[in-house]
Amino acid sequence: MSSLNLNEDQQDCLQEIINVAMGQASDQLARYLDTFVYLKVPNIEQVSAQSLSMTLNPDEQAVAVVSQGFFGFEGIRGEALLMYQPKDSDRLADLLGYEPEEQSVEEQIIDLSSILTTTFLNVFATQINNQMSYSAPRLLSSSKTTISEHIEQQAYNWDLALKVKISYQVTDYSFNCDMILLIPESAIINIKTVIDRILEEY
């Protein structure tokens, strides 16, 4: 049904590349917030355009979402979504201890999201001998409609995508954010080729 299906070795290789990227992004987050981030095993699954809204479950509660596109060589591209629950965006202001006039909560969320996204993807790209460029991060208004519309619009660009979900949990502050990467089918075929090249070396 699709070319996305990765065999066991490809899945293992991709998972290991993601683990390394996640480890470095968590380290950045830990330094930024001066705390410890608990790492969970990332979730990797295939999603269809129709089921995307459902798997992201945005209507549970209004959330803040920061979206950032990424582009590498050889057709590797995708979209990163950083999703925060409202309680977590309030938390963030406490954590950073910024004065309101210095930077708004919205600006802080955009900053933090961009640090996480670019750290993760730079490390990811290096491991597959690629290099990413990024679009400017955008905070989607935290209304349910805007987020659903944005997600639906994403799905217009592809039928199938690989969805990678990484949860960053700051243990001592009970702050969470989810990073969701959507990599369209065409880009995954390219990543698979690179993974096969890596696996051949073993």
Next chain:
Amino acid sequence: MSSSVLVCDDSNMARKQVLRSLPEALSLNAQLATNGAEALDILKSQKIDVLFLDLTMPVVDGLGVLQGIKDAGISVTVFVISADIQPEMQNKVLELGAKAFLRKPVQKEVLNQHLDKYGLL
């Protein structure tokens, strides 16, 4: 007589990364474990000189293995190889008795420097 080696990681690729970074004399007879419980079983039943240990694993994780080694009083040189590079985690594994923390993906030179430092080559 070369050192006996155990590589513990749930990822096949990560285990291979360690194996191919080792000198042949060590990699040829290296044993493999895919989680912490398997590693502890091997450590309790035979003499292992060097353990390369991942942290994030099912069943028993790397911290659990370090604790298990401590509790059972097993003598083995442990190098942790992990993607979780936060300073707090690095300190934690050193406190639990690991000799060094190596970041993933493991580099051949770094790994061999550490083996050399502890006279395990």
